[in-house]
Amino acid sequence: MTTNNSAIRVVVVGNGMVGHHFVENLIKSGQPVHITVLSGEPRLAYDRVHLSSWFTGSRAEDLALTDELTYEQWGINYVLNAKVENIDRARKSVSTHQYTYDYDVLVLATGSYAYVPPIAGSYQPHCLVYRTIEDLQTIEHSATQSKVGVVVGGGLLGLEAANALKQAGLKTHVVEFAAQLMAVQLDEGAGTLLREKIEALGVTVHTQKATQVIESGQQCRYRMVFADDSFLETDMILFSAGIRPCDQLGREAGLAVGERGGIIINNQCQTNDPDIYAIGECALWENRTYGLVAPGYTMARTAVASISNKVLDFVGADMSTKLKLMGVEVGSIGDAHAKTAGAQCYTYQSQPQGVYKKLIVDAAHSKVLGAVLVGDTSDYDTLLQYCLNDMPLPKKPETLILPSSDEKPALGAEALPTTATICSCHNVAKSDIVEAIDNGCASLDEIKTCTKASSGCGGCSALLKNVVDSELEHRGVAVSKALCEHFDHTRQELFHLVKVEKIRSFDALIARHGTGLGCDICRPTVGSILASVWNDYVLNTRNVSLQDTNDTYLGNMQKDGTYSIVPRVPGGEITPAGLIVIGEVAQKFNLYTKITGGQRIDLFGARVDQLLDIWQILVSAGFETGHAYAKALRTVKSCVGSTWCRYGVQDSVGQAIALEHRYKGLRAPHKIKFAVSGCTRECAEAQSKDIGIIATENGWNLYVCGNGGMKPRHGDLFATDLSTDTLVKYIDRILMFYIKTADRLQRTSVWMDNLEGGLAYLQSVVIEDTLGINSELEVQMQRIVGAYQCEWKTTLASQDAKKRFRQFVNSKRADTNIQFVDERGQIRPATELEKALGQARIPVELV
Amino acid sequence: MQTKAQQLCDWYDICDEHDLVSNSGVCALIGEQQIAIFTVDWQERRQLYALSNGDPVGKANVMYRGIIGSVDAKPVVASPLYKEHYCLATGQCLENEDLALQVFAVELNAGKVRVAL
Ligand code: SRM
Ligand SMILES: Cc1cc2nc3c(=O)[nH]c(=O)nc-3n(C[C@H](O)[C@H](O)[C@H](O)COP(=O)(O)OP(=O)(O)OC[C@H]3O[C@@H](n4cnc5c(N)ncnc54)[C@H](O)[C@@H]3O)c2cc1C
Ligand code: SF4
Ligand code: FES
Numbered sequence: 001m002t003t004n005n006s007a008i009r010v011v012v013v014g015n016g017m018v019g020h021h022f023v024e025n026l027i028k029s030g031q032p033v034h035i036t037v038l039s040g041e042p043r044l045a046y047d048r049v050h051l052s053s054w055f056t057g058s059r060a061e062d063l064a065l066t067d068e069l070t071y072e073q074w075g076i077n078y079v080l081n082a083k084v085e086n087i088d089r090a091r092k093s094v095s096t097h098q099y100t101y102d103y104d105v106l107v108l109a110t111g112s113y114a115y116v117p118p119i120a121g122s123y124q125p126h127c128l129v130y131r132t133i134e135d136l137q138t139i140e141h142s143a144t145q146s147k148v149g150v151v152v153g154g155g156l157l158g159l160e161a162a163n164a165l166k167q168a169g170l171k172t173h174v175v176e177f178a179a180q181l182m183a184v185q186l187d188e189g190a191g192t193l194l195r196e197k198i199e200a201l202g203v204t205v206h207t208q209k210a211t212q213v214i215e216s217g218q219q220c221r222y223r224m225v226f227a228d229d230s231f232l233e234t235d236m237i238l239f240s241a242g243i244r245p246c247d248q249l250g251r252e253a254g255l256a257v258g259e260r261g262g263i264i265i266n267n268q269c270q271t272n273d274p275d276i277y278a279i280g281e282c283a284l285w286e287n288r289t290y291g292l293v294a295p296g297y298t299m300a301r302t303a304v305a306s307i308s309n310k311v312l313d314f315v316g317a318d319m320s321t322k323l324k325l326m327g328v329e330v331g332s333i334g335d336a337h338a339k340t341a342g343a344q345c346y347t348y349q350s351q352p353q354g355v356y357k358k359l360i361v362d363a364a365h366s367k368v369l370g371a372v373l374v375g376d377t378s379d380y381d382t383l384l385q386y387c388l389n390d391m392p393l394p395k396k397p398e399t400l401i402l403p404s405s406d407e408k409p410a411l412g413a414e415a416l417p418t419t420a421t422i423c424s425c426h427n428v429a430k431s432d433i434v435e436a437i438d439n440g441c442a443s444l445d446e447i448k449t450c451t452k453a454s455s456g457c458g459g460c461s462a463l464l465k466n467v468v469d470s471e472l473e474h475r476g477v478a479v480s481k482a483l484c485e486h487f488d489h490t491r492q493e494l495f496h497l498v499k500v501e502k503i504r505s506f507d508a509l510i511a512r513h514g515t516g517l518g519c520d521i522c523r524p525t526v527g528s529i530l531a532s533v534w535n536d537y538v539l540n541t542r543n544v545s546l547q548d549t550n551d552t553y554l555g556n557m558q559k560d561g562t563y564s565i566v567p568r569v570p571g572g573e574i575t576p577a578g579l580i581v582i583g584e585v586a587q588k589f590n591l592y593t594k595i596t597g598g599q600r601i602d603l604f605g606a607r608v609d610q611l612l613d614i615w616q617i618l619v620s621a622g623f624e625t626g627h628a629y630a631k632a633l634r635t636v637k638s639c640v641g642s643t644w645c646r647y648g649v650q651d652s653v654g655q656a657i658a659l660e661h662r663y664k665g666l667r668a669p670h671k672i673k674f675a676v677s678g679c680t681r682e683c684a685e686a687q688s689k690d691i692g693i694i695a696t697e698n699g700w701n702l703y704v705c706g707n708g709g710m711k712p713r714h715g716d717l718f719a720t721d722l723s724t725d726t727l728v729k730y731i732d733r734i735l736m737f738y739i740k741t742a743d744r745l746q747r748t749s750v751w752m753d754n755l756e757g758g759l760a761y762l763q764s765v766v767i768e769d770t771l772g773i774n775s776e777l778e779v780q781m782q783r784i785v786g787a788y789q790c791e792w793k794t795t796l797a798s799q800d801a802k803k804r805f806r807q808f809v810n811s812k813r814a815d816t817n818i819q820f821v822d823e824r825g826q827i828r829p830a831t832e833l834e835k836a837l838g839q840a841r842i843p844v845e846l847v
Numbered sequence: 848m849q850t851k852a853q854q855l856c857d858w859y860d861i862c863d864e865h866d867l868v869s870n871s872g873v874c875a876l877i878g879e880q881q882i883a884i885f886t887v888d889w890q891e892r893r894q895l896y897a898l899s900n901g902d903p904v905g906k907a908n909v910m911y912r913g914i915i916g917s918v919d920a921k922p923v924v925a926s927p928l929y930k931e932h933y934c935l936a937t938g939q940c941l942e943n944e945d946l947a948l949q950v951f952a953v954e955l956n957a958g959k960v961r962v963a964l
Contacts, residue, residue: 516916516917517915517917520914520916522916523914545871546914548927549914549927559907561909807881807908808874808881809861809866809884811876813876815881815908816879
């Protein structure tokens with residue numbers, strides 16, 4: 001291989017997260033180097049930390065940390081599928097089965113492999129591990145052929161894997177050798193609570209079980225037999241029983257390795273051969289390996305410094321973690337097991353709320369040594385900063401974990417020393433953020449791009465936002481949350497004002513809290529809030545001017561100014577007689593007819609002056625408005641379900657119809673869609689809906705905050721096997737909470753993505769009533785359900801309202817600009833050219 | 848609203864005041880001309896505006912169905928199709944200076960609405 005003479009040749013074995021971080025930093029250091037990257041995987045580095053998002057729709061591109069073009073631009077010689085088999089330290093070269101590469105400096109970043117315990121029968125086709133994208137593809141494939149899945153190992157990764165199996169629709173078990181879950185990070189109390197929570201989500205946990213053998217099963221593919229002679233049947237097994245450093249290469253080349261594995265390194269990350277470095281999970285420093293990405297990144301930067309003849313010692317790393325497992329918040333900081341001599345603990349536990357917190361302080365009560373949190377990690381950032389920065393404790397240390405006591409010292413971003421590390425993955429201190437702002441960054445996004453903070457494990461995002469907001473505020477940069485120029489409030493604040501002050505009109509609200517005349521942003525927003533709170537008739541004279549034209553005319557305006565008409569067809573079920581009425585109306589008024597994507601029928605091309613006549617016929621035949629024009633419940637799609645389908649396990653059509661009747665007319669920040677499927681085959685596509693319901697043998701599984709549309713999002717599994725009563729109760733609460741707190745035009749999917757605490761928080765509010773507002777939410781929903789009216793029926797009965805359904809105040813003529821031509825046996829709007837050429841046909845009978 | 852053109856034009860009776868909808872629009876047909884008439888009730892005052900009803904962007908006769916509002920304290924209407932804003936007093940489109948609605952004189956006289964062409 002030819003190289004630039006002055007440049008040293010650096011060969012990097014492994015292109016995982018740490019190997020890539022090393023390459024990136026070495027390039028940035030500006031050193032004259034010639035880099036060769038040998039990746040054992042078929043692709044360049046990707047985000048292993050967020051691997052599980054694969055199951056919620058991320059693809060390889062989304063997870064990628066870099067791409068081939070970037071590596072080419074950096075002048076890197078990279079080889080994929082290049083497993084290094086041998087190091088020749090005397091010749092200073094490494095070889096794959098194809099080639100040999102010479103190095104001046106060798107960097108081993110080979111990571112770890114998933115450990116599979118030596119159990120007879122553990123190497124069978126559906127016994128898998130969870131480490132690479134290829135592993136996930138295999139798991140996905142296996143899951144489609146399985147009904148039951150077992151994860152061996154109840155640690156952090158095991159629980160993440162269990163969640164993935166659960167989301168894939170499998171009956172899921174976790175089998176743990178120790179007496180509790182996450183024994184490394186949690187104490188017993190926390191482990192017990194975590195177990196309760198995880199079991200409540202439908203995952204069965206078996207502790208103190210040592211698998212002896214995996215043999216073929218009777219009900220399922222395999223049977224796992226345990227040391228106590230009990231057994232468990234399953235179709236697939238995922239091993240997550242710990243990781244082991246990939247140290248084979250080093251071992252064979254005579255590098256020093258630890259007793260329990262890991263290539264031994266010094267503070268510069270050098271092995272006992274000073275030309276060979278080891279970084280990341282394959283390295284052993286002071287008899288410790290680190291299974292987290294942040295310490296690996298620090299090692300990578302240390303190695304770069306050493307190669308550049310700079311001094312930067314690796315001095316160990318903080319192993320604190322905060323994460324969400326199946327929606328359950330868990331945090332562990334520092335000395336979680338209180339092993340430090342003289343350590344003292346404070347414990348807070350609330351069984352009703354499912355919260356456990358433990359604070360560990362030193363003998364002198366002068367600093368935080370560690371903490372354990374389950375069910376509520378809102379104190380994590382504060383406690384971590386106390387711990388990492390040795391900040392002096394408040395007089396009563398317990399206030400740090402007690403729920404909202406007045407004395408709780410608010411550790412605002414301001415109180416942090418400038419040296420405080422905000423993002424440990426990318427080693428970003430508060431001072432780096434201040435510097436970025438001084439250099440012109442003016443928003444959170446810009447700071448993320450410029451410092452990379454929050455782009456690793458993501459655990460620091462809340463703290464980062466606080467620091468950025470507080471620094472920006474300091475500099476007088478107002479972070480505006482105003483709805484528009486007429487109101488300085490957010491939608492949520494306006495909602496509260498309307499409710500608390502019992503305001504029933506836009507004029508009253510703007511007089512009291514806004515300025516000017518309003519606009520096309522605040523008027524419909526307030527219109528929607530008034531409707532959500534009071535469910536008054538949207539066309540009351542005082543509300544008319546608030547509605548978008550679609551709401552004013554109770555139809556969707558089309559490109560030529562005509563409207564579409566969508567009668568409600570609850571659950572998609574319609575009688576032949578109903579179909580005939582719709583057909584007759586369409587024929588009489590010459591409307592274009594199409595089946596919609598929402599399981600109902602849309603009639604297009606109605607002029608504003610035809611709407612009343614059309615709806616008169618529809619309402620008389622028993623049809624109601626379908627709210628296709630409104631930010632409100634649209635449709636509840638259904639599949640045919642147990643009534644007809646040979647696989648159905650519940651009456652999905654009946655359930656869909658009942659739900660559509662309950663929530664029809666409910667005004668919301670954006671439209672809301674439901675679907676109900678009769679079994680896991682999911683023919684109604686419920687997981688792409690705001691509220692998705694899938695029948696199970698025992699009841700209903702509830703999915704929330706799915707979305708089709710521009711940015712599809714799979715719904716999150718909210719609760720399983722619900723009775724109809726509980727299902728309705730949960731939906732009442734979720735929808736009302738959404739209506740109260742979402743931003744304008746924010747679908748539930750985006751709302752969820754922005755909800756601090758996410759799914760777990762929503763579950764705690766709705767299931768555990770942590771805010772104590774559930775009865776209020778239910779009462780509000782009941783009031784709205786009780787006040788339902790079909791807006792078309794009300795409109796037809798109101799002389800005042802009827803006056804508006806005409807093109808001209810002073811003439812009965814129709815708008816002659818609306819012209820159609822024939823296409824496939826129906827009308828379509830004429831083009832400007834067709835109109836000019838006189839080829840269009842005007843519907844004659846009403847002109 | 849006295850404009851120069853006013854004396855040279857003919858005034859047409861359109862409708863009664865109670866046919867108007869507060870902070871909203873109606874449409875009048877005069878010959879083949881469609882005219883949107885907006886009623887702005889603001890700070891205890893009622894002000895009428897008359898503009899051409901055709902949406903220059905959407906090419907449909909729908910302006911009277913737009914939402915009324917204010918931008919920098921100037922009354923405007925937003926097109927119901929693609930939401931461009933037009934100044935009610937001048938007809939000027941705020942998003943595109945090449946576009947404007949035509950403005951007509953309108954008055955309220957003894958409970959009757961009249962427009963001048
Ligand atoms: C008629 C229909 C298409 C069809 O011919 O099948 C349709 C038509 C329109 N859709 Fe849709 N959507 C229709 C089903 C859907 C679906 C499928 C579904 O509901 O299962 C989706 C994806 C699912 C979802 O919403 O999550 C869908 C995602 C959208 C979006 C994107 C929403 C998003 O969150 O990204 C918009 C734009 C918006 O709402 O801002 C939209 C907006 C519209 C509007 C209102 C656009 C407009 O303002 O003119 C269309 C006018 C409807 C009309 O004139 O009646 N439509 N639209 C479907 C009516 C269903 C019904 O019976 O009510
Ligand atoms: C599902 C999951 C969730 C996780 N969640 C978190 C989290 O929340 N927070 C956190 O901090 N950490 C988390 N981790 C751990 C984190 O991903 C690792 O700490 C990090 O990826 C380690 O980086 P690495 O480069 O040392 O090893 P890896 O990313 O494993 O990369 C090593 C690479 O070297 C390659 N390789 C090995 N041997 C050879 C060879 N002989 N020749 C060529 N190539 C070779 C491998 O194929 C691999 O591509 C998670 C891990 C997993 C699997
Ligand atoms: S989801 Fe189930 S019940 Fe519904 S149609 Fe499909 S297979 Fe049948
Ligand atoms: S701490 Fe991991 S991204 Fe910031």
